[in-house]
Amino acid sequence: xxxxxxxxxxxxxxxxxxxxxxxxxxxxxxxxxxxxxxxxxxxxxxxxxxxxxxxxxxxxxxxxxxxxxxxxxxxxxxxxxxxxxxxxxxxxxxxxxxxxxxxxxxxxxxxxxxxxxxxxxxxxxxxxxxxxxxxxxxxxxxxxxxxxxxxxxxxxxxxxxxxxxxxxxxxxxxxxxxxxxxxxxxxxxxxxxxxxxxxxxxxxxxxxxxxxxxxxxxxxxxxxxxxxxxxxxxxxxxxxxxxxxxxxxxxxxxxxxxxxxxxxxxxxxxxxxxxxxxxxxxxxxxxxxxxxxxxxxxxxxxxxx
Amino acid sequence: xxxxxxxxxxxxxxxxxxxxxxxxxxxxxxxxxxxxxxxxxxxxxxxxxxxxxxxxxxxxxxxxxxxxxxxxxxxxxxxxxxxxxxxxxxxxxxxxxxxxxxxxxxxxxxxxxxxxxxxxxxxxxxxxxxxxxxxxxxxxxxxxxxxxxxxxxxxxxxxxxxxxxxxxxxxxxxxxxxxxxxxxxxxxxxxxxxxxxxxxxxxxxxxxxxxxxxxxxxxxxxxxxxxxxxxxxxxxxxxxxxxxxxxxxxxxxxxxxxxxxxxxxxxxxxxxxxxxxxxxxxxxxxxxxxxxxxxxxxxxxxxxx
DNA sequence: CAATGGTGATAGAGATTAACTATACAACGC
DNA sequence: GCGTTGTATAGTTAATCTCTATCACCATTG
Numbered sequence: 001x002x003x004x005x006x007x008x009x010x011x012x013x014x015x016x017x018x019x020x021x022x023x024x025x026x027x028x029x030x031x032x033x034x035x036x037x038x039x040x041x042x043x044x045x046x047x048x049x050x051x052x053x054x055x056x057x058x059x060x061x062x063x064x065x066x067x068x069x070x071x072x073x074x075x076x077x078x079x080x081x082x083x084x085x086x087x088x089x090x091x092x093x094x095x096x097x098x099x100x101x102x103x104x105x106x107x108x109x110x111x112x113x114x115x116x117x118x119x120x121x122x123x124x125x126x127x128x129x130x131x132x133x134x135x136x137x138x139x140x141x142x143x144x145x146x147x148x149x150x151x152x153x154x155x156x157x158x159x160x161x162x163x164x165x166x167x168x169x170x171x172x173x174x175x176x177x178x179x180x181x182x183x184x185x186x187x188x189x190x191x192x193x194x195x196x197x198x199x200x201x202x203x204x205x206x207x208x209x210x211x212x213x214x215x216x217x218x219x220x221x222x223x224x225x226x227x228x229x230x231x232x233x234x235x236x237x238x239x240x241x242x243x244x245x246x247x248x249x250x251x252x253x254x255x256x257x258x259x260x261x262x263x264x265x266x267x268x269x270x271x272x273x274x275x276x277x278x279x280x281x282x283x284x285x286x287x288x289x290x291x292x293x294x295x296x297x298x299x300x301x302x303x304x305x
Numbered sequence: 306x307x308x309x310x311x312x313x314x315x316x317x318x319x320x321x322x323x324x325x326x327x328x329x330x331x332x333x334x335x336x337x338x339x340x341x342x343x344x345x346x347x348x349x350x351x352x353x354x355x356x357x358x359x360x361x362x363x364x365x366x367x368x369x370x371x372x373x374x375x376x377x378x379x380x381x382x383x384x385x386x387x388x389x390x391x392x393x394x395x396x397x398x399x400x401x402x403x404x405x406x407x408x409x410x411x412x413x414x415x416x417x418x419x420x421x422x423x424x425x426x427x428x429x430x431x432x433x434x435x436x437x438x439x440x441x442x443x444x445x446x447x448x449x450x451x452x453x454x455x456x457x458x459x460x461x462x463x464x465x466x467x468x469x470x471x472x473x474x475x476x477x478x479x480x481x482x483x484x485x486x487x488x489x490x491x492x493x494x495x496x497x498x499x500x501x502x503x504x505x506x507x508x509x510x511x512x513x514x515x516x517x518x519x520x521x522x523x524x525x526x527x528x529x530x531x532x533x534x535x536x537x538x539x540x541x542x543x544x545x546x547x548x549x550x551x552x553x554x555x556x557x558x559x560x561x562x563x564x565x566x567x568x569x570x571x572x573x574x575x576x577x578x579x580x581x582x583x584x585x586x587x588x589x590x591x592x593x594x595x596x597x598x599x600x601x602x603x604x605x606x607x608x609x610x
Numbered sequence: 611c612a613a614t615g616g617t618g619a620t621a622g623a624g625a626t627t628a629a630c631t632a633t634a635c636a637a638c639g640c
Numbered sequence: 641g642c643g644t645t646g647t648a649t650a651g652t653t654a655a656t657c658t659c660t661a662t663c664a665c666c667a668t669t670g
Contacts, residue, residue, distance in 0.1 A: 060390030
């Protein structure tokens with residue numbers, strides 16, 4: 001029993017004439033005749049009464065035809081589903097973002113994506129890089145926004161933008177008179193750091209090797225976010241390093257904080273998109289990339305493909 | 306897209322492993338692999354993400370699999386319908402009976418059929434032979450009970466029983482003293498006849514050729530039934546001829562009527578079943594025949610096959 | 611870093627199935 | 641009877657399905 005057989009069956013039930021039904025199915029009369037006979041044998045049921053005058057459907061035949069129509073209808077739905085799902089910009093996209101990007105990127109990203117792909121709702125999750133990578137590989141996420149380096153088997157990454165680091169200090173801090181801060185001097189200040197797991201923490205420590213070795217005055221704040229650290233800096237608890245997208249928008253309306261760049265060469269992080277090599281909706285990822293690049297993130301420089 | 310393809314699809318969605326899914330479908334891995342690929346091409350949609358680690362279903366793939374399961378379920382229903390409908394004694398049987406048999410046969414027939422085939426309800430229609438034949442050929446009826454001769458192209462008949470004719474007269478009628486009535490004497494009495502269209506009318510007239518030529522005292526009662534004629538006879542309106550199944554049960558409790566047989570050779574009618582040659586539920590017809598033969602119809606003689 | 615094992619894709623051969631054309635067969639109507 | 645109409649059957653061709661064997665890929669492991 002194939003879907004073709006069922007189509008023949010339904011056609012014959014409608015036409016009540018082998019020849020006409022065959023014509024409607026674009027096959028020869030013997031083809032349809034044989035198919036119906038085969039179907040009757042397979043089901044061990046007489047579906048039609050053939051006579052010279054005409055073709056009559058049996059009671060059981062009518063019931064089976066009705067069911068066959070239901071099957072064909074449902075089968076047709078598959079094609080419709082496929083057609084609807086063919087657009088990579090249709091259907092939800094599961095996006096992961098690291099904690100140190102999400103709060104600054106998402107407010108810009110969401111409206112832009114919604115405009116570019118109205119029928120692609122975003123399901124967003126913030127987490128550590130390692131957790132995001134796990135979810136991505138498992139298929140719980142479709143694309144993640146992370147900082148490089150990021151290497152995983154089966155995962156491709158595409159750099160999107162570079163983002164310089166800034167020093168954030170309380171207003172009135174001694175360094176406020178400097179135009180730019182040397183990375184080496186970070187070890188001299190009480191540096192507030194994110195907890196382990198945040199890649200940004202590691203990147204900051206890389207900027208200041210002495211801090212990593214524990215020789216500085218840095219303090220690790222487990223369970224904190226850049227925002228909570230910023231508030232702590234505002235109260236004079238220490239200084240910190242922020243990515244420009246988090247730091248630059250601040251001072252305008254915030255009298256308690258001062259932001260300074262690093263002296264060249266400025267340390268920076270490279271933010272990238274990552275997805276499974278096998279992920280088929282590349283169009284959706286393009287939309288995300290474009291939306292990120294058109295977002296007004298302070299201080300960032302696009303990375304050409 | 307075939308039902309087999311859909312089975313492969315569903316299996317793969319369940320197993321998430323081409324080899325295992327193929328095994329479950331009793332095919333080789335390449336077979337399933339190729340089938341899935343073909344399906345994806347036909348639908349122009351990626352259903353699965355293949356990677357070395359595992360097989361992930363895409364969102365659209367999951368939706369299509371759900372639909373495929375629905376299709377397979379409905380298709381399975383066809384087989385169940387066929388299994389259920391394979392029994393010729395299941396499902397309603399559309400029976401037609403001529404007016405001059407129905408009232409005497411059906412009360413006996415129905416309980417017997419119900420006992421022999423409890424899941425075969427009877428849909429019964431009484432009508433003239435010609436009308437029944439038309440309905441039978443059209444497929445509105447499955448089997449009819451008529452009197453022979455009955456010849457129709459595409460219709461087979463099977464004689465069931467012979468039924469002698471009787472003369473019915475009012476109690477106290479002059480012929481009451483006779484043991485048997487000669488057919489030729491019918492022309493001498495006011496004979497009440499059914500309207501045209503009733504085959505029994507013609508058969509009675511055949512018994513009495515003089516009546517046919519209009520030389521007797523007979524009166525045709527259009528729109529009547531044997532029962533109404535019987536009541537008329539009881540009031541003394543005339544005499545009539547009845548089949549034994551209608552006549553013989555009467556006199557016992559009916560002081561107003563007398564019944565007499567004809568002199569040998571008794572005229573009789575041969576009652577038969579008729580159905581389309583193509584009708585597949587011959588088992589159902591056998592049941593009807595048996596039920597008729599086991600019915601206690603007065604005076605009838607079974608006709609051997 | 612090379613070897614290994616597991617997994618899906620591909621190639622080519624063989625068998626099955628489905629389709630066609632031609633024709634037989636059956637039933638009715640003239 | 642004989643032609644017409646309509647379905648079934650035969651035989652052939654073509655498409656398709658399925659198989660075995662093998663490749664290619666990747667991730668793990670010694």
